[in-house]
Amino acid sequence: MKKTLLIEKLIEISNGDKVSFHTPGHKFGKIFTKLKCERILESLTIIDSTELAETDNLHQPIGIIKKAQENAAEAFNSDKTFFLVNGSTAGVYAMIMSAVEPGNKIIIGRDCHQSVINALILGDIQPIYIYPEADVKNGITLGISPEKVEALLVEHKEIKAVLITYPTYYGIASDLKKITEIAHKYDKIMLVDGAHGAHLGLSEKLPITPMECGVDAVVESTHKTLLSLTQSSMLHVKGNRIDREKLKFMLRVHQSSSPSYILMASLDLAANIYKEKGNYLMDNLLCNIREFKKRIKNVEGVTILDERITERKSVEALDQTKIYIKLKGVLGSRFEQVLRKDYDIEMEMANEKGVLGITSIANEKEDFSKLALAIEEISQRYSKVPKPEDILKNIITNNNCNFSIDTPECIYTPRKAHYMKKGPILLKKSVGLVCGESIVPYPPGIPLIVAGELIREETVQRLLQIKREKTKLLGMKDANMEYIEIIQTNEVK
Ligand SMILES: Cc1ncc(COP(=O)(O)O)c(C=O)c1O
Incomplete structure (x- = not known):
């Protein structure tokens, strides 16, 4: 039989010692045993x-x-x-x-x-x-x-x-x-x-x-x-x-x-x-998370999103099973990479400022100990000597945010825009035209602009910033971000 590439790779991954703070929630299925x-x-x-x-x-x-x-x-x-x-x-x-x-x-x-x-x-x-x-x-x-x-x-x-x-x-x-x-x-x-x-x-x-x-x-x-x-x-x-x-x-x-x-x-x-054992398993999980947070609370340079966020007007509660950790002087993407490469810990995702772990009732106490130990060591290694490019990037990003707080004017509904004729134009010349693609910077995954909305100076400036910072982005046809798709006429393709 020829090599079954997917099966072999997937079994190899699950047989390793990888600690999973990403989906799926069963975390390599060990919980079932x-x-x-x-x-x-x-x-x-x-x-x-x-x-x-x-x-x-x-x-x-x-x-x-x-x-x-x-x-x-x-x-x-x-x-x-x-x-x-x-x-x-x-x-x-x-x-x-x-x-x-x-x-x-x-x-x-x-x-x-x-x-x-x-x-x-x-x-x-x-x-x-x-x-x-x-x-x-x-x-x-x-x-x-x-x-x-x-x-x-x-x-x-x-x-x-x-x-x-x-x-x-x-x-x-x-x-x-x-x-x-x-x-x-x-x-x-x-x-x-x-x-x-x-x-x-x-x-x-x-x-x-x-x-x-x-x-x-x-x-x-x-x-x-x-x-x-x-x-x-x-x-x-x-x-x-x-x-x-x-x-x-x-x-x-x-x-x-x-x-x-x-x-x-x-x-x-x-x-x-969920019905038979869920409450018990969740109590254990929350207890492990509490201990984990207590342990790393005083690690130099570490900040964890915690209950204090509920002081913000729009936040009623925080789901503590999500763990968002920032480490001063270290970019989220770098932090995520070090956790993966040096500690075999897989987080759900990273943004510029930190990493996000998704925990579940399948996570073991040991998973949290490994994560805590890794963070303690990374803090020692990195927070003392931040890389020059990290410092530079942090200066840029601390003043900015990947999302806008008001909606661009909607000229065509998403469906109408979807079926209209489109073509590329230089990004720098696109202000005042109607966008033909939905562009979503990740994270946080909020569309910067949706097809059918008017391109503003602010949209262009943010896209240029995203290009400079190499933030992940979905939806732009031109991978080099020089051209943006615009709606050319009212005609349907
Ligand atoms: C907020 C939100 N809604 C819906 C979905 C789609 O879920 P699924 O992957 O189960 O199709 C996702 C996927 O990541 C999501 O983050």
Whole structure:
């Protein structure tokens, strides 16, 4: 047999001693052996089924899938739970497109994931963006203000729904209860992208769950922060503001007609563990995180995002299972690289200022000891002699932020812009023209500009800055960032 490149590489990685503070939440699956439920792993190929008489049908469940979804609904406190096999991405599409009809408007947190923007293109929906508060010092975005949501609902009476990300990648939780009350007061549908919050119901020390806040629907990536396999997620619904038949139709549109039984089985398992052992495992995790933070609190040059962030007006709570660490004098990307190369510790991501780790109930006490030791050593090695280029870069970035705090003027809706004729123009000559691509600097992943919006002097200056600093960026056709795509005429391609 020829080499099976993927399998060999993946097994090699998982057999090593790598410590995982990234997704998926099961962290190389070792937790399944610990919890004595490794049978699912051993049976992976034999449970890979299709719709047989006894295996039910995800798109019209009446048997084992129906029962498994009902069990999950009970565990996650929803009226109805749908298993998702095409990631939260498909759930976001279905949720938005069943709540808002073509041509209608929705309030969207501008710090949304690209799946939200893509849903607007697919559904021909018009966004009214709302900006989160910015934390320039930490290089992250904070929460969405309920007052701002209310002001927009008063101004734009025709809005149909509100959608925010809760919690954010960095664990920031807005006052979702208040935002939901406001949305419902104005008879709007409240939707949540909860991709990073599937675990929130496991402890009172974590931000309150969207279901407890009374939202109408939330999509959660069970695979990111709980124990199901990558690409498996859940959509939870409460009340009757969302038309269930429309939602089921949209789920059929956006999901495979051959849904993976392996993924569905892993969701069933994750919901079972959540219900039976989740609280206990989460208590352990939070205890390990507390000890870790205590240990590195006094390490020279280290700052950790902690509960003090809730003093900021827009932040109601912090999801402590996300660990955002900055080390003075060391760029986030360098910090991440040293952790990976010298300590075999894989973080979720880095920004210019720090690194982000996503922990889960599958992380062991030992993982935190290794991370703490690594940070202590790196601090010794680097904070004393910062590299000249690091200092220079820090001076540049400390004064700037990768996100704007107001929306460029929208000339065409995302869908209209998507289908219009486009072409390149020198970036420096693009001010006043309509952008033909959606450009997203990472992190924080907030679109700097969305296709159909007007290019401003500020947009160009920020792009030039991003080019200088070599920040990661998605969506620009010209990798050299000399040219930007603009909409050329009103004609459709
Ligand atoms: C905020 C947010 N929403 C939605 C998604 C899409 O989730 P999935 O990867 O499960 O499709 C992501 C993915 O990273 C995300 O960060």
